Amino acid sequence: MTLPASALPFGNRLPSADDRQIANQLRQILAAHKAGEAHLQVSDPATKKPVDITLTPAMSDLFLELLRYIGSGDAVTLLPIQQMLTTQQAADLLNVSRPYLIKLIEKGDIPHSMVGRHRRLKAEDVFAYKSARDKARAEALDELIADSADLY
Numbered sequence: 001m002t003l004p005a006s007a008l009p010f011g012n013r014l015p016s017a018d019d020r021q022i023a024n025q026l027r028q029i030l031a032a033h034k035a036g037e038a039h040l041q042v043s044d045p046a047t048k049k050p051v052d053i054t055l056t057p058a059m060s061d062l063f064l065e066l067l068r069y070i071g072s073g074d075a076v077t078l079l080p081i082q083q084m085l086t087t088q089q090a091a092d093l094l095n096v097s098r099p100y101l102i103k104l105i106e107k108g109d110i111p112h113s114m115v116g117r118h119r120r121l122k123a124e125d126v127f128a129y130k131s132a133r134d135k136a137r138a139e140a141l142d143e144l145i146a147d148s149a150d151l152y
Helices: 017-032 057-071 087-094 098-107 123-151
Strands: 038-043 050-055 113-115 118-122
Touching (some): 017 057, 050 057, 087 098, 087 118, 098 118, 118 123
Antiparallel strands (some): 038 050
8 A cells, every 4th residue: 555645654664572562451451441531640751750641532442443453463554534645545545446446536436636637535535435335335245145044
């Protein structure tokens, strides 16, 4: 996948065994506080004094998901939702060819804007299309399963 210029890979490498172990430990700690706000205490590097940090449930969920991927050794890239993507980057995110993505754009399935003579897509729009596509696929699969169950 072609990464946006602002995207930074995990230290230019896959997570090491130590990274995975630490991620799994931190994930267990955060999961234990999943019901409410998680309270963490870290040392301020400048003053060396402890600082209390409170994570809201939404922040805990985000960190838990991130740590789950790192803990299993997967590469992770953070992408701001307002990030503008090239057609190749969007095609890579959707796991489709660039020509197929261009057809989707021309049909109006995914909004885009022009920068000079180049098409750019908001990551938010690409993720919305992906979510709708995945939902439609799941519904079609459920329908197939229901139809095949009627045959038995």
